[in-house]
Amino acid sequence: TYSLLPALSRRLTEELPGVDFSFRGEMLAPDQVEALRTGAIDVALLRPPAADLSLTVHTLRRDRLVVAVPVEHPLARRKRLRASDLAGADLIVHSADRRSVMYDVVLRLLRDAGVEPHIRHEVGETSTLVTLVAGGLGVAVVPEPVTALALDGVTYLPLAGADARVELAVAHRADRAEPHLARTVGIIRAAH
Incomplete structure (x- = not known):
């Protein structure tokens, strides 16, 4: 929103x-x-x-999904990412305990790409999620409108794939x- x-x-x-x-x-x-x-x-x-x-x-x-990446992260040099590019990356996701829809979307997207998620942090709010990305603590898959949260230290990269929407x-x-x-x-x- x-x-x-x-x-x-x-x-x-x-x-x-x-x-x-x-x-x-x-x-x-x-x-x-x-x-x-x-x-x-x-x-x-x-x-x-x-x-x-x-x-x-x-x-x-139906919003496209993008990847929020710390500007200093190696993936930040890319123009676009595939879900498979997130293999081994520290992930920041919405909380599973609070039954987040985005948690399920992100895990399904990664598993469909053959990626075993490496979740470093789970949070309840999107603003907190993006703040942790800006702090260099990991990457996050988010709906494209989240790019309106233009924080220093975060770059948003398109996520390839027609099904990369929510x-x-x-x-x-x-x-x-x-x-x-x-x-x-x-x-x-x-x-x-």
Whole structure:
């Protein structure tokens, strides 16, 4: 959401001035699904799958995956990478314990390329992940919009392969039909 949220938050407050929007920091998809279920949040931007029949989920786009690499890392000299190029590299990934969708995406991508992942750090937030890359602690596979986090010490390299993508979706409870909620979801879908 790094490339989407700044413009989206402005547009929502302009088009729905009577609605008080509150934005939460990074939440992994399972936490978002639970928060939608309990009513703690009304709308979520998440990475599917969100296998919950009580939710309506609309795919917004399929983001390319890129590799965040410390600028001093040998891989940083390359123009593009393949998943197989990450063999032996220290990896920084989203947390498996917190059931991150990106954790599963990255591990599947590497294993499909015959690479046994060497995970050095697991984190809960993407901003922390990129900060650790900037610190030279490893490389990370991330959705392309994360490149909006332009930190000194990090370069982003394209990841070759047609299947090197991950979906972004908007979700809300299926039993909710308030006009302001429908309008919010419509604005989000139009803004993707």
